[in-house]
Amino acid sequence: MVTCTIFAVVALGLEQSSARGESGGLSETELLSAASLWGTAGWLTAVLVGGAATMRAIRQWAPRGNEILFSLMALLMGIGWVFVARVDARLASEQAVAMLLGFAAIAGILAAADCLDWFLSRPGACGLATVALLAAGSFASGASVSAGAYEPPRQLLDLGSLPSIQPYGLAKIVAAIAACGLATTAPRWLTPRLIPHRHAAGASVVMIGAWTLLIIGGELASSVIVFATACLPLWLDGDDLVGSDIPTAPRSTRARALSGVIATYAVGVGVLITVYDRLSAQVQYWLNPWVETAEATVVDAAFAISAGGISGVGPGLGAPQLLHQPHNDFIFAVVAEELGVLGGAALLIAFALLVGVGTGIAQRAQGAHRLLAAAVTSVIGMQAFFSIAGVLRLLPHTIGALPFVAYGPLAMIGNCIAVGLLLAISDASDAGSRQLQADES
Template structure:
């Protein structure tokens, strides 16, 4: 397949418009939730929605830039981009800012950069390139792919950032599966993970152990580690069928709900828009993933299939974890809800990922009509 940078005419002609509409729809709903959540942060931060909108505009420019360059040209630079991401993760261990028990951010004046977010894009690119060249069909090739991904995953665990490490692991598993790894290899990998759990437990920080324990029983520490879970479940449950109404959610407005603009933004939305509003959000995410999977299935480029599947795994994992966490159905990891949670690094990374998926769609449609 010849690599190319499409013209704007080709992009407009072959654009997957439902993918664009779904992305914009979810971003707008996220802004609505963020307006309410920003008023629930202690020492109110009404500027959060405006900052998020500005990050969204920057993300839109990045999205268009990816479309113009073409995913094939990004794959050509996959190794340098991945090495750059690894370099940032290494530098983070020395120069990063520590918060909430993890050293995961660079402070750049008024801005914060979280390299693990951009690293997800780099990991997707390098896995697509590596697995298409060296399919993990033999034990050596399978372990080689684990080695490629394992470097970044190990650096995340040193921060420690367990949530992002889980995302990187999910991306790697999907890349292995799509590129032809034998089910027995994947089963052995899963079994090894289970066997390693007792040893991993000993390596967890105290606050990480408490997050897992209060997931099983929040009443173990209702005023400490279990407080977030209890308040989030109250917020989700109090929304009922149709919710309390926009800006009428008491859990966030009265400062009971912690981190309403990031970790628990879905809880804010659920309280104000209820079961029907949450159903709409879940349907939009389901349609978004359906379009992404369709793009992967229609492409004749194995690299593109692996890339889109890997990026889809990242976004799907975070959506499921963030929503389940809000309802007390999964341990708290601090993963942002894509297109909803406040954060420039995550929103920019998501825009790059969705731009790569759209680039694959444009390339596939162009080939179909050539």
């Protein structure tokens, strides 16, 4: 993150120099830019201090945790903060506060890691919290479909004088905890005869909820992510169910049950896209983005990425003001324009490494912890995939913050919670494996 500090100063300095007039004096705009530069540097210093304190907390409460995970997260957060401050310096303080709250969430999870099983044993409470967060975002959203124009729904909850928040980012992590808790507690209260069918029953409930989210919120990516996140623990459940003497369903039974539910969900999404204007507009705009659009155009993003070329136009020399929501929806286009294809590819590699580390942690974990690690890792990976694929027009463009990079307070906190859970699971798994080796020796 020290490198990101230098990068921020250079980028903001170039932006300030580009606004300088030919008179040689300092205009009012330049004085404001200088004040913004020093204020941004102050916030970044606070973030660096918070990151160092979090590293100290990791060494204190999770000394055997995977430090590569936190390093990758810090790299993505640093790059994201730089470009958010580059696009709109007024958002630098809000993003910095979100990062500091995320660091605090990581430290809090590690300090209360012993309570993780307590939360997993209460999936009902986490499920109600998920429904509340999804409902808050869904009923706050809206879409405009008129005269061929398309504006995607905005899941922003207006809090008056406070910054608007997007509840979906946090809801996906809470949904992962609820799904993992349900998968591990269900054998305790279901009879053995019903166990082979509980995977289909649980997935069916999730499917109906995902359809409801799709209809009310009109946002395809969030519906798919919530559905996949909840189904993944049901698929993994039974392979390593520690401490249970109840027979679990064979993988073939689970495969048939979940495959049927997934196929039904896909057919339902296809029908909704055909008959529902808000969804069909997303697909039509994806297939033909050159129609009249007031906002959220991926055409401008394509031109920005093309202008960047291989090595980019340079830090602070791009034109993010030409993009809609460059600090959130299209921040990947801003990165690709100023850092080029190489910078965009480096961002993709960082996400791939982050998902790979999380997958490794899940493979080494046991029981419910393995389900939870796999679920939260999939949430981060799928969010990054849908966000970048939407900008590149590989998939229909949807509203979704690029994890750790784009502006989004609740999304940032939710993703930091996911990293904190992975660090706690990694530390517990390593401690358990060492204890097992000691017992065997």
